[in-house]
Amino acid sequence: xxxxxxxxxxxxxxxxxxxxxxxxxxxMTGDGLLARIGLDAPIAPADLARIGELATxxxxxxIDISARGNFQVRGLTAxxxxxxxxxxxxxxxxxxxxxxxxTGALAGLxxxxxxxxxxxxxxxxxxxxEHDLSRRLAAKFAVVVDGGGQLPLHGLLADIRLLAVRRxxxxxxxxxxxxxxxxxxxxxxxxxxxxxxxxxLILARxxxxxxxxxxxxxxxAEVKNWLAPITLENAVSHxxxxxxxxxxxxxxxxxxxxxxxxxxxxxxxxxTLIDLGQQAATVGITGIRPAIDHSLVVFGREDAxxxxxxxxxxxxxxxxxxxxxxxxxxxxxxxxxxxxxxHALGEIAAxxxxxxxxxxxxxxxxxxxxxxxxxxxxxxxxxxxNDGTALIFDGKTSDMPLKLIRHGEEAKALGALDELVRxxxxxxxxxxKCLTRLGPARLEQALSxxxx
Ligand code: SF4
Numbered sequence: 001x002x003x004x005x006x007x008x009x010x011x012x013x014x015x016x017x018x019x020x021x022x023x024x025x026x027x028m029t030g031d032g033l034l035a036r037i038g039l040d041a042p043i044a045p046a047d048l049a050r051i052g053e054l055a056t057x058x059x060x061x062x063i064d065i066s067a068r069g070n071f072q073v074r075g076l077t078a079x080x081x082x083x084x085x086x087x088x089x090x091x092x093x094x095x096x097x098x099x100x101x102x103t104g105a106l107a108g109l110x111x112x113x114x115x116x117x118x119x120x121x122x123x124x125x126x127x128x129x130e131h132d133l134s135r136r137l138a139a140k141f142a143v144v145v146d147g148g149g150q151l152p153l154h155g156l157l158a159d160i161r162l163l164a165v166r167r168x169x170x171x172x173x174x175x176x177x178x179x180x181x182x183x184x185x186x187x188x189x190x191x192x193x194x195x196x197x198x199x200x201l202i203l204a205r206x207x208x209x210x211x212x213x214x215x216x217x218x219x220x221a222e223v224k225n226w227l228a229p230i231t232l233e234n235a236v237s238h239x240x241x242x243x244x245x246x247x248x249x250x251x252x253x254x255x256x257x258x259x260x261x262x263x264x265x266x267x268x269x270x271x272t273l274i275d276l277g278q279q280a281a282t283v284g285i286t287g288i289r290p291a292i293d294h295s296l297v298v299f300g301r302e303d304a305x306x307x308x309x310x311x312x313x314x315x316x317x318x319x320x321x322x323x324x325x326x327x328x329x330x331x332x333x334x335x336x337x338x339x340x341x342x343h344a345l346g347e348i349a350a351x352x353x354x355x356x357x358x359x360x361x362x363x364x365x366x367x368x369x370x371x372x373x374x375x376x377x378x379x380x381x382x383x384x385x386n387d388g389t390a391l392i393f394d395g396k397t398s399d400m401p402l403k404l405i406r407h408g409e410e411a412k413a414l415g416a417l418d419e420l421v422r423x424x425x426x427x428x429x430x431x432x433k434c435l436t437r438l439g440p441a442r443l444e445q446a447l448s449x450x451x452x
Pocket of ligand 1: 330332336337339366367370
């Protein structure tokens with residue numbers, strides 16, 4: 001069965017081995033090499049199943065779906081990584097290459113989007129390719145072009161971010177530098193016509209630097225000066241973030257639908273994808289795409305989407321599923337840097353910390369201080385260290401711990417916090433507000449009592 005090609009994208013038939021850096025330059029992890037497969041468009045259900053088969057044949061059968069919406073095949077050797085690359089390139093997939101210019105899985109299709117970000121992102125990609133800028137930008141440099149809609153890209157880190165806004169009948173783009181939507185520094189508003197110039201101007205300036213800077217390292221005042229001729233106003237509004245929806249999503253074409261399915265802790269066995277791909281083909285799903293926040297989006301008729309959701313009950317189908325609010329890196333034993341069994345602890349937390357995981361906060365479980373699964377701040381972090389597990393409140397994994405918990409007592413610590421929230425939360429108060437109101441000293445006291 002052939003996927004409905006929802007966006008034209010560069011396919012592997014136009015690529016040669018070594019042309020896709022993420023695939024051709026796998027990185028070492030605790031369970032061998034990891035190769036990333038980034039896609040710019042949906043793929044056929046049969047191709048999803050095929051990726052699962054290749055992960056079993058060449059890797060250890062574990063696949064991540066990353067926070068940015070990439071497949072990551074784990075457990076490869078140098079030889080099997082090359083074989084995987086060859087097999088993937090043969091599949092003629094819409095592989096992403098060059099500078100990531102992210103638009104989201106529903107771009108151009110979403111019934112709620114303010115603007116289709118694809119034309120703008122394509123013209124930025126074309127500029128980067130034409131001037132061969134990718135190799136002159138910092139590794140991991142990323143541009144986000146967010147057209148708004150049901151799956152906003154607010155949580156993605158971006159060196160340059162454009163967010164669509166409408167003023168009366170006209171389309172404008174808010175410009176941000178570095179960070180997530182909440183932490184990025186606003187540079188102002190540009191017209192739709194000037195949006196491409198805005199991004200390409202910043203990229204061109206960075207590309208001639210001796211050491212190319214990341215967006216967060218640039219001086220916003222200086223960048224505002226670069227953009228002064230095209231910036232309309234300095235004020236930008238940071239949109240209110242809300243939980244990303246799971247389940248059925250409405251498309252602009254009312255004859256079609258989409259459904260978002262979450263992968264618990266961003267990792268699954270290859271068999272899960274093989275089964276999903278085969279089932280999707282059977283019910284008439286036309287396309288599947290990995291999406292932000294460790295999820296898959298399937299496209300097809302509404303009844304086909306509903307059938308595939310019914311088939312995916314063990315996965316995340318609602319933002320009320322406590323696992324949807326747990327960010328966990330692969331942890332032990334998958335990563336050799338890890339000192340914490342993140343997924344096992346995540347399963348326990350989802351079952352036992354009902355009051356804590358009310359959907360108002362993110363619980364971040366990290367195998368080490370690198371914080372791969374959630375580089376930005378989280379209200380609660382449990383971070384594996386050599387001498388225990390650090391509980392960090394309202395910060396990043398590298399921040400000062402509130403308490404160091406003995407290895408093996410992490411579930412007990414979460415239980416103590418869950419009990420604290422259950423006793424102290426006011427009527428109508430969320431867990432996030434309750435914990436913030438109680439403050440670090442009260443949390444520390446509850447932890448000490450619970451662990452004594
Ligand atoms: S955060 Fe640390 S333990 Fe987790 S995947 Fe990253 S490097 Fe490994």
